[in-house]
Amino acid sequence: MPHTASCATLVDTLAERRDTRGGAIRMAAMAFVAALTAAAAQISTPLPFTEVPFTFQPMVVLLGGLALGSRLALGSQMLYLMAGIAGLPVFASSVTLPPGALRFLGPTGGYLMAYPLAAFLVGYLAERGFDRRYLTSVLAMFAGLLMIYACGAVWLGFFARAGAQGAPIGLRAALVAGVYPFIVADLVKLVAAAGILPGFWRVLGRTDTR
Numbered sequence: 001m002p003h004t005a006s007c008a009t010l011v012d013t014l015a016e017r018r019d020t021r022g023g024a025i026r027m028a029a030m031a032f033v034a035a036l037t038a039a040a041a042q043i044s045t046p047l048p049f050t051e052v053p054f055t056f057q058p059m060v061v062l063l064g065g066l067a068l069g070s071r072l073a074l075g076s077q078m079l080y081l082m083a084g085i086a087g088l089p090v091f092a093s094s095v096t097l098p099p100g101a102l103r104f105l106g107p108t109g110g111y112l113m114a115y116p117l118a119a120f121l122v123g124y125l126a127e128r129g130f131d132r133r134y135l136t137s138v139l140a141m142f143a144g145l146l147m148i149y150a151c152g153a154v155w156l157g158f159f160a161r162a163g164a165q166g167a168p169i170g171l172r173a174a175l176v177a178g179v180y181p182f183i184v185a186d187l188v189k190l191v192a193a194a195g196i197l198p199g200f201w202r203v204l205g206r207t208d209t210r
Contacts, residue, residue: 009069033064033076038090050177062141065122073119109155110155118144
């Protein structure tokens, strides 16, 4: 069962083993996850029936939350979004989606804005021990994925503009375009990725007993 009290995350544990460089390790890990999120955006597949592309970003966001904890995970995704706002090519390449800060006004804006929230949520659960075992890692990542879906669908349905008249498409159409096509693939990736953090903890546990 997950711990009810706050637990050290994987990055915190590694940082504490390097007392004089702990802060640098935390900052480097935060920057690395931000860079990994940007890299995952470049592995994108446009779909013919929706403006929302398929990317590996959600899994990076969720795994980053498990490894970093709430505050560092939040910081990593804020860093990623600020790089995009500054005009760096960190968002998924697209001929239809707007570049830079304008991307937040488009159909994928809700998903992007959800990344810091989802990372914080998963990191918070990791600090309660959810990253130590496979099933609880699945639960933590699933909670973060639901956060991304919810924010993405609400934005796509009610705030983003689509169609010739630029009118909101509504929640039902948003779910069809921005959630349903991705559920199976995201769940498969989640089930596969959820074993990574518990695996690292098992390795650290064996190291500590030597």
